Amino acid sequence: MSKRLRAPQKASEPVRANRPRAVSELLPAVGGAAFRRFGFVQSSVVSRWPEIVGEKLARACAPESIRFPMGQKQDGTLTLTVRGAHAVMIQHILPDIVERVNRFFGYPAVARVQIRQGEVAGAAAPRRAPPGLRAMPAEMGEGLKTIADPELRAVLESLAAGVAATRALPKVS
Template structure:
């Protein structure tokens, strides 16, 4: 409220500068400073850990931080927290994990991986897709008969049945 008791948008010459934003749009900006303080260049690496390294590795580990040499944004060390029983297995998978993290960043951000044996990794819900595929119509099967490779034909039939079972446009998450 202004001194005259009117809201500012009712005052003559007042222009609104900003616009309403969703909370989801603001959260990455708010969290960025905190994540950088703890060594993360992007907060998305924590949120997308399962996508980056795969379900199996993400169930056994959580990223703690990425530490870079002073003044650089490459050649860092990825610090993982792993339950003791899985540490040795993840040590053997280190080159694969480093390669996947670097593929996510798009450059050689990580060159080493340090494993810290800690408390068990909290269980994450595993999404299990229900097979809701519809049977493929005979017209589609007739069109796919020209495909000579059995594996390719089966894959195309499976794709057609999955597409046929969806409603509306595809949701890309």
Template sequence: MADESTPKNAKPGHDPAKRANAPRALGVALGRLTRPVFKQRGVALAEIISRWAEIAGPLLHAETQPEKLIYASGAGHAATLEIMVSPAFALELQHLAPLIVEKINGYFGYRAVEKLRLRQMPVSRPAGGSESPAAPRRPARPLSGDEQARLAALLEGVEDKALRQALEKLGRSLFGASR
């Protein structure tokens, strides 16, 4: 008598978990997907890009993004790291460059980067990516009785419930933020 848990058309020795389109862990697929990019940019750059938040810290991670390593002929391991930096932060980064190079080389344990080249442009991170944590928001202060009455008077003519709630929320944040 055949086992009822196996399908009638199952082949002997066939394991459905080993099928070609079976789900796999993201880490397995990620390496295969990123390998061409990392091959093109280099292993050291791949490590710098993937660990930039750890190496640089949250402030630099928010304002900068490593782009490429440029190796000069005969320079050995040492390279120039090209970094995208937001224009407002470029001067600060220029002054911090020796410390950043030291942090990168300390991370690797050898002289991987000799100097930085800065490219000023807005730094944008993909949505859902490894973003730097947003700055904590300061909670709005509670409204005084006069402010609540003023807000209620401003919203008096609004009949749409959803619009009224949105405007009330906006009003509370504006009144709560003002001093």
């Protein structure tokens, strides 16, 4: 009888689990590889961006990539995609964004920020006026019918309907 010798298992190889697994167990590993390929060390920067910079800023900008100097994991360059006219506003608050991202990482991961203008995925579409503003009480419409300019009349009718529909103090934001 000859004895077979087993090859010793390497410690770095994952132990196989012959059981069904939930997709959520597999996704962090799959998503992590894709994010690292495109410049993200942590995918949570993308998924938790509204928590890092706030809901209002997250609607205006989104992280695109973080590039680090060769062989380092700090003092990187964060590339942000910013919606059109918001670029100037974002440029003024870049020190705050850098501070928040570095606080999220726990070390000075980002030293510079590049801004690229473009469409931000998940940004809210412009809101349309509610249908209640189009209806106007009859007593307000009589005085506006004498205005000859149709564009001015439409704006004033919309303003009058908004004032009539408001019961509380106006909200200034």
